[in-house]
Amino acid sequence: MSQATAPMYADIVDLRRYPIHDLDSDTGRAFVARCRTELRNAGVCQLPGFVVPDAVDRMVAHAEVLSEKAFRTDNTHTVYFEPVDTEVPAGHPRAMPQRSAKRTIAYDQIPAETPIRRLYETDDLTRFIAAVLGKEELHRSADTLDAVMIAIFDEGDELGWHFDRSEFAVTVMYQDASGGGHFDYFPGLRNAEDPNYDTIERIIHGDTENMIRLPGAAGTLAIFHGRNALHRVSPTTGSQPRLNSVLTYGEKADMKLNDLTRGLFYGRNA
Numbered sequence: 001m002s003q004a005t006a007p008m009y010a011d012i013v014d015l016r017r018y019p020i021h022d023l024d025s026d027t028g029r030a031f032v033a034r035c036r037t038e039l040r041n042a043g044v045c046q047l048p049g050f051v052v053p054d055a056v057d058r059m060v061a062h063a064e065v066l067s068e069k070a071f072r073t074d075n076t077h078t079v080y081f082e083p084v085d086t087e088v089p090a091g092h093p094r095a096m097p098q099r100s101a102k103r104t105i106a107y108d109q110i111p112a113e114t115p116i117r118r119l120y121e122t123d124d125l126t127r128f129i130a131a132v133l134g135k136e137e138l139h140r141s142a143d144t145l146d147a148v149m150i151a152i153f154d155e156g157d158e159l160g161w162h163f164d165r166s167e168f169a170v171t172v173m174y175q176d177a178s179g180g181g182h183f184d185y186f187p188g189l190r191n192a193e194d195p196n197y198d199t200i201e202r203i204i205h206g207d208t209e210n211m212i213r214l215p216g217a218a219g220t221l222a223i224f225h226g227r228n229a230l231h232r233v234s235p236t237t238g239s240q241p242r243l244n245s246v247l248t249y250g251e252k253a254d255m256k257l258n259d260l261t262r263g264l265f266y267g268r269n270a
């Protein structure tokens with residue numbers, strides 16, 4: 001087995017368990033293969049304890065300080081993030097509103113020396129994510145607000161049921177809420193041939209049969225296929241907020257949100 005030198009982020013990632021610095025070794029290749037199998041079979045690859053407890057503590061402390069500058073959003077959308085279809089009954093997935101409410105700390109508000117920025121900005125992590133997704137190459141986002149953000153779910157906040165617009169999402173969990181705030185999903189619920197409206201309608205009206213609830217312990221890195229998996233963050237309860245980061249990657253360099261989306265998510269364009 002090759003022995004790579006300790007990387008700059010050795011204080012953040014549990015490299016003995018998750019050798020993202022050493023992907024070309026036998027151990028590294030076997031690790032990526034395990035992740036790919038999990039992603040294929042479950043629609044999500046979860047790496048509990050990826051961020052070591054001390055770095056998680058620092059991430060939570062930074063989030064608490066930065067939360068004073070966070071931007072609150074509270075709005076409704078359909079599961080498709082498309083306008084309400086007035087041609088279908090009110091309870092249909094194309095018409096029924098879902099609520100999403102949270103606060104966000106934008107990338108340009110997070111200091112460069114924080115563990116989440118140091119983790120995001122290492123090429124080793126970008127290469128690892130690409131390998132798990134089976135992509136030749138991935139690029140970190142060039143968006144000064146959205147590249148990495150911190151999401152704060154205060155008491156009563158939630159992300160309503162939805163399908164992601166993007167093919168995949170990468171998240172790092174900092175802290176569970178006192179109660180609720182669960183990541184719930186139904187993998188492979190639709191495909192190009194079958195929109196599966198009947199099942200989606202049952203789910204958005206409360207049917208939880210076959211629902212998967214991910215544990216989401218602090219320090220977990222997750223890679224998730226969300227385009228065809230209906231998912232949500234259930235409403236939180238209690239005084240301790242749910243905290244996590246979303247790390248954004250794209251297949252093209254210089255990827256940025258458009259001004260409308262930046263305004264909607266962060267309350268500003270620059």
Ligand SMILES: [Fe+2]
Nearest residue numbers: 163164226231
């Ligand atoms: Fe999502």
